[in-house]
Every structure is written in structure tokens, then in C-alpha cells.
Amino acid sequence: MNTTNRIDREIFDACIKAIERNDTEIFKSLLNFVENFWKLSIQYQSITHFDQYIYFPSFAYEHAYNLNKNSTRYLDLYKLCSQRPISTLNNIISYNLEKHDKKALLDNFIYSGICELNRLLYYTVRNKDVLTFRYVVDELIRYSGKIDYNLLTQYRFHIIIGIKFWILFLYSKDQITEGSVLNFLDSIPLKNYYSLDNQSYNRQYKLKDFTEAYKMNNDYLDWINWDYIQTDLSIEHSRPDPSSWLVFGSFIDLIQNDNPKLDATYFKYNILFPFKGKGSGYREIQIYGEQLKSNLDKWMNVITMYPMYKDKEKKGVDRKTRLKQKIDEILEHFNL
Structure with missing residues (x-):
């Protein structure tokens, strides 16, 4: 295969023109070209060529979304751009994983595809686009659920908890409404968050694995490029x-668990200290705890959205009281 950067630019320029002209047939033709290019890249084990068009799904989605936001005449093309490229990428990698004897040869392709799914989740949250968010989550689950391969299971867990923690962080910065937070988090099926194989598993081990993956690679899953402020490049x-924000999200996640005293020890040594160190970690947890306690009304519906709080409420303990108790229990564990 011999593809130049000039062809790359021509394909992406043609994609922009097709979307702006609302031309679904041209867009489908471009997608078919990219699809065949991905297939050949995997066939010839060329991750460099595969990555030339790995941004195509998010690129097409963003452009179509922005046009549809201003004019409903782009609705059909927006739906096409927000679904077809994603499912195409998933199907190609899934198909090759199913038939490949040495799956490890595809690890780089899997990671690249997973990063693009993660990028799409980030864009959908930024756009407050719950419908496409749900579609990407469903594709992510389908993508990794149909194939017995530990690497996919690991990536799926990391992406799901990562986007959850990012949404919680945005809420803490008043960048997203309570309603949007609840809609996004409700789009993540609990069985796929707490039990990836529909059986009980050591969730704490998974969180440790999550921490180690990021510590080994600071640009892991492209999180380092996530932002909620769009500024001029000159600023x-x-x-x-x-x-x-990963530690903050983990802290909220800890409060949502049934046994915070048990999980707090694990959180301390496998998430907080590796990320922040002992001194800084304690200071951050104290700040987070006090912020939550002083804003219980803001956080109550978000943190207590899961069944265990509702069960406690049925037993006569209102959610607000239970939430404060759990925060105090965790801070007490840290001697704060």
C-alpha cells in the first residue's frame, strides 16, 4: 500500500463538502473507501496506514452535528454520520479478531479503535448529545462483548469509568446540568459497569489496573487532551x-459503593497515592469531602441515583442524611 498525505487531505476535504452539501451518497462512497482502507491496513499489519483515517468517525460526526444544530435539513445525514462510521469501524476490528489466530497481532489496532470510541464519547458529552452517546456506549459493549479477549474487556472498563468520572468532573465545574448528568450516566447499563462478564468480579482489581495503565502512559486513551474550555490557540x-479528575471521579464512585470503609483502604493505596502522593492526596480528599458536604443539595440526586440509596430511604433513612453519613465515614477513615 502506498498512500500519501495528499490523498488523506482530499478524502477529509471531500467529506466536509459531502456533509455541507447534504449528499448522503457521496458520504457513503467516502466511507466505503475508508472501510476498505482499514481492512487492507489490518490485512497487511500496517497500523500507520490504519491510523491515517482513524479520526474519520469523530471528524464526520462533529461536522454533521454542528450543521444539524443550526438546521434540521441535515438531520438524516447527521444520523448517518453519528452511527454508520462507528459501527463500520467496530465491525471491521471485531471480524478480524474473530478469525485471527494470533489476536495479539491486532492489539495496536484494537487500542486505536478504542481510542476513537473514547474520543467520540468525549465529543458527545461536550455536545450534550445523549442519543449519540448511548449509541457509542452500545457499540462499545457490542464491540467488546461478543469476543472473548481480555484486552477488550479491560479497555471497555477503562473507557466507561473514565467517561463517567469526566462527566462528574464537568458537573463539579458547573459545565453540565444535573439533568444531563443523570441522562448520560443512566445510558451506561449498570451490569456493564459493575459486572463486565455478568458475574461478580474483583472491581477493586480492575480499578488498580485502570490506575496502572494511566501511570504507564500519560496519554492513555487520549485523556490528556480533554478540556471543557475552548480558547484561541494564542491564549x-x-x-x-x-x-x-480521575481521582475526583473515583472519590464520588467510592461514596456510591455499599461499603465505603472497606473500599477506602483500597482507594487510598491503589488510586489516591499513586496519582497524587500521600500529602497531596490527603489534602485533595479533604477538599473534595468538604465541597460535597457544603453542596449536598447539588450532588444528592447525582450520587444517590443508584438503587442502594433508594433501598436505604425505604428503611427510613433519607438520601441526604445517608449521603452525609457516607462522606463522613470516608473522611473518618482518612482521619480527616
């Missing part, structure tokens, strides 16, 4: 540190 601006 100096630091993106949110993934280690901070």
Missing part, C-alpha cells in the same frame, strides 16, 4: 490534569 491555557 495560554492548561487543560485539566487527568490525574485530578
Whole structure:
């Protein structure tokens, strides 16, 4: 295969023109070209060529979304762009995994495809696009659920908890409404978050694995490029540190668990300290705890959306009281 950067630019330029002209047939033709290119890249084990068009799904989605936002005449093309490229990418990698004897040869392709799915989730949250978010989550589950391959299971868990923690972080910064948070989180089936194989599993081990993956690779899953402030490139601006919002999300996740005292020890040594160190970690947890307690009304519906809080409420303990108790239990565990 011998493809030049000039052809890359021509394909993406043609994609823009097809979307702007609302031409579904031209867009489908371009997608067919990209699909065949991906297939050949895997066949010839060329991750470099595969990655030339790996941004095509998110590129097409973003452009179509922005046009549809301003004019409903683009609705059909927007639906096409927000679904077809995603399912195409998933189907290609899934098909090759199913038939390939040495699945490890496809690890780089799997990771690249997973990163694109993660990128799409990030864009859908930024756009407050719950419908496409649900579609990507469903594809992610289908993508990794039909094939018995540990690497896919690991990536799926990391993406799901990563996007959950990012949404919680955005809410803490008043970048997203309570209603949107609940809609997004409700789109993640609990069985796929807490039990990836429909059986009980060591969730704490998975969180440790999640921490280690990020510590080994700071641009893991492209989290380092996530931001909620869009500024001019000439303006100096630091993106949110993934280690901070991942720890914050983990802290909220800890509060949502049934046994915070048990999980707090694990959280301390396998998430908080590896990310933040002992001194800084304690300070951050104290800040998070006090912020939550001073804003219980804001956080109550988000944190207590899961069944265990509703069960407690049936037994005579209102959710707000139970939430404060759990925060205090965790802070007490940290001697704060």
C-alpha cells in the first residue's frame, strides 16, 4: 500500500463538502473507501496506514452535528454520520479478531479503535448529545462483548469509568446540568459497569489496573487532551490534569459503593497515592469531602441515583442524611 498525505487531505476535504452539501451518497462512497482502507491496513499489519483515517468517525460526526444544530435539513445525514462510521469501524476490528489466530497481532489496532470510541464519547458529552452517546456506549459493549479477549474487556472498563468520572468532573465545574448528568450516566447499563462478564468480579482489581495503565502512559486513551474550555490557540491555557479528575471521579464512585470503609483502604493505596502522593492526596480528599458536604443539595440526586440509596430511604433513612453519613465515614477513615 502506498498512500500519501495528499490523498488523506482530499478524502477529509471531500467529506466536509459531502456533509455541507447534504449528499448522503457521496458520504457513503467516502466511507466505503475508508472501510476498505482499514481492512487492507489490518490485512497487511500496517497500523500507520490504519491510523491515517482513524479520526474519520469523530471528524464526520462533529461536522454533521454542528450543521444539524443550526438546521434540521441535515438531520438524516447527521444520523448517518453519528452511527454508520462507528459501527463500520467496530465491525471491521471485531471480524478480524474473530478469525485471527494470533489476536495479539491486532492489539495496536484494537487500542486505536478504542481510542476513537473514547474520543467520540468525549465529543458527545461536550455536545450534550445523549442519543449519540448511548449509541457509542452500545457499540462499545457490542464491540467488546461478543469476543472473548481480555484486552477488550479491560479497555471497555477503562473507557466507561473514565467517561463517567469526566462527566462528574464537568458537573463539579458547573459545565453540565444535573439533568444531563443523570441522562448520560443512566445510558451506561449498570451490569456493564459493575459486572463486565455478568458475574461478580474483583472491581477493586480492575480499578488498580485502570490506575496502572494511566501511570504507564500519560496519554492513555487520549485523556490528556480533554478540556471543557475552548480558547484561541494564542491564549495560554492548561487543560485539566487527568490525574485530578480521575481521582475526583473515583472519590464520588467510592461514596456510591455499599461499603465505603472497606473500599477506602483500597482507594487510598491503589488510586489516591499513586496519582497524587500521600500529602497531596490527603489534602485533595479533604477538599473534595468538604465541597460535597457544603453542596449536598447539588450532588444528592447525582450520587444517590443508584438503587442502594433508594433501598436505604425505604428503611427510613433519607438520601441526604445517608449521603452525609457516607462522606463522613470516608473522611473518618482518612482521619480527616
